[in-house]
Amino acid sequence: AVAAAMRLGAFLSALRPALPLLLGLSLGCSLSLLRASWSHGAAEERCLAPGPPAPPARGAPPEAVEGRPGPGHEDFRPRIVPYYRDPNKPYKKVLRTRYIQTELGFHERLFVAVLTSKATLNTLAVAVNKTVAHHFPRLLYFTGLRSAKVPHGMVLVAHGDERPIWLMYETMNYIHQHFGSDYDWFYIMQDDTYAQAEQVKALVTHLSINQDVYLGRAEEFIGGDEQARYCHGGFGYLLSRSLLLKLHPHLDSCRNEILSVRPDEWLGRCIIDFLGITCVSQLQGQHYHTYELAKNTEPEKEEEEEFQAALAVHPVSDMTLMYRLHKQFSRIQLDRVYQEIQDLQMQIRNLTALTPAGEAGVTWPVGINAPFLPKSRFEVISWDYFTEQHLFSCPDGSPKCELSGASKADVSEIIESAVEQLNRRYQPLLRFSKRQLLNGYRRFDPTRGMEYTLDLLLEAATQKGHSHVLAKRVSLVRPLSKVEIIPMPYVTEATRVQLVLPLTVQDLDFVANFLDMFAMNTLDTHDNALLTLLFIYHPYDAQRVGQVDVFAGVKAMVGELEKRYAEVKIPWISVKTEVPSQVKLMDIVSKKHPVDTLFFLASVWTEINMEFLNRCRMNTISNWQVFFPVHFQEFNPALVYRGEQTASSNTDFLRDGHFDRHSFAEACFYNSDYMTARTKLAADILDRDEVLESMEVFDVFLHYSGLHLFRAVEPGLVQKYTLRSCNPRLSEELYHRCVLSNLEGLASRSHLAMALFEQEQANST
DSSP states (O other): OHHHHHHHHHHHHHHGGGHHHHHHHHHHHHHHHHHHHHHHHHHHHHHTOSSSOOOOOTTOOHHHHTTSOOHHHHTTSOOOOOOOOOTTSOOOOOOOOSSHHHHHTOOEEEEEEEEOOTTTTTTHHHHHHHHTGGGSSOEEEEESSOOSSOOTTOOEEEOSOOOHHHHHHHHHHHHHHHHTTTEEEEEEEETTOEEOHHHHHHHHHTSOTTSOOEEEOEEEOTTSOSSOEEEOGGGOEEEEHHHHHHHGGGHHHHHHHOOOSSHHHHHHHHHHHHHOOOOBSEETTEEOOEEEOOTTOOGGGOOOHHHHTOSEEEOOOSHHHHHHHHHHHHHHHHHHHHHHHHHHHHHHHHHHTTSTTGGGGOOSSTTSOOOOOOSSGGGOOOOEEEOSSEESSOTTSOSOEEOOHHHHHHHHHHHHHHHHHHHHHHTTTEEEEEEEEEEEEEEEETTTEEEEEEEEEEEEEETTSOEEEEEEEEEEEEEOOOOOOOOOOOOOSOOOEEEEEEEOGGGHHHHHHHHHHHIIIIITTTOSEEEEEEEEEOHHHHHTTTTOOTTHHHHHHHHHHHHHSTTOOOOEEEEEOSSOOHHHHHHHHHHTSOTTOEEEEOOTTOOOOHHHHHHHHHHOBTTTEEEEEEEEEEOOHHHHTTTSOOOOTTTSTTOSEEEOTTOOOOEEEEHHHHHHHHHHHHHHHTTOGGGGGGOOHHHHHHHHOOSEEEEEEEEEEEEOOOOOOOOTTSOHHHHHHHHHHHHHTSOOHHHHHHHHHHHHHHHHO
């Protein structure tokens, strides 16, 4: 017994460290079994309930009744759909949509239709177009009959019949057919209606697109149901896309069955009879405010709250009244914006006082980003000095130039604004008037906008008539406004690029490298690019071409390329001239290519690569934009490295060089755009062909086309250093730019200073 007790004690002492673990496991198993029994019992009670099974709720899917998620819940579960292609069916390439919003099913926000007539097309419709058309994303004018000449800038749809009901019927059909699947909201208005465009756009952003909306100024039918309402056409009305889609199948029935004199009543009766939807003036917490103008109304004197809150005003009798209304509502909107800015500035001041920085953290002006703080002397933004007559930081690099154009208007406006702000602050005690601008400074800060510092000589007059001349320094900021994304036409990288390479005798040493790079980066990669060579013969060389052809070596290299690449043909064009004008040369090339050709005007020092060719395709848009890249010019290695090893192009890319802003030799543009601009140039200069010698292709597009000129640095265009020969027979400006390009392409200032220092050291020893 003693031995058994000793063994039991030894066993318990060995089991004691594991005792908490065993107790925890047993307790957990007990609780889990107990919970399972409760759940099973509850399930049995439901299964054993007497009577037939309860029917599913109305609208509930049968899967949800059985305890499984319904079909609506399956949309939120990720599923892997295996790819399977039937081998018996022919393979079809999947075509992606052009825009991602089309593939995702996005719609544009608002479409606006203006109902007009032949009598008012050139009056009221033009006034609508000049006041609100540029605020709406898409606006069309609908009329029965059109005049012989359509006003500029207006998209007009004529239905061929002036009957009001027919015009409304055809307009609704046209909108559904052409825009029904592209827009969420449709705003219908008349040309004698003034609509606040920004307020209408704000209204649709607060409405749900999932409802059938018929919103406007609700009016009762004459002798009709008291509950039914139609939207008055004179004040405009808003239709949702879902309502338009439901209404379209019934338009023919409405045209045949509903008789009415007014088109807005006809449309309202059609919507009520077939869709059961009546016009409302308030929906989802949004009000459609309108104002009815009385005869001989003075918009400038209207101070009623109803007028200021109106989205639409009717009737507008003439163009002058339309412009006066637009001016008055613009002033009201501007006052609201200024008041809102003041309220926000006050809130910023109050909140900034509670921050750790306290009142010292308030920036000036309140609500505008703080000035840029440079981290080194290389990041300091320099100030430009100016007076009322001259600017001392000129675009062409000269130390002094006359203040003119936009710069002069900018300086005049900023001085007037400074005096106005001073008078607003100190009146009625003091009245300031400008005598002279002593000093002016301005700089562009990318983080906030244009900054100005003015030293003004002012005459201050008191209320008693005393005056005193004093100098005062003021600071102003013209902040950056809201960034706007400019819509651009769609382009692809599949467009064929036609390279044009002009060659002179001085360029012969560099042709081999150009052709090697062209073959390696375009022909070997099968890039969609072609090459045309332009041989420019001097008259003396042209006379001896039968005995000695200066371009014979180049033609031999072209022949070798055509043998190596059997499918490639490199044509050349021979030109005889003493002055190789870029415009005259391009005239010859343009006539030998189709109008839809995308040209890349290259230079012999250009190293062609696929990256740049794709940017040339994307940045050049027919009838919209031309591209003039700024190539990267490497410095003279003899001055930069001075006998040392040249830097590796992989690790020190774009380091020992600069972007040559004086060169306009490279350009990407479409032949059709060049021909259009060249036609305007020919009409301007008549038969004075000598003018072309002082022009480049850039000047043709700049002065004789309305296209966007995209001028940007291009890291994909890298040119090795070479001393270019500047033709003195060109114009003074072109020759001067060529010389500057050579001088600035020698080396940086630090490299030139080091070279001079070493030369002086060598001379002293």
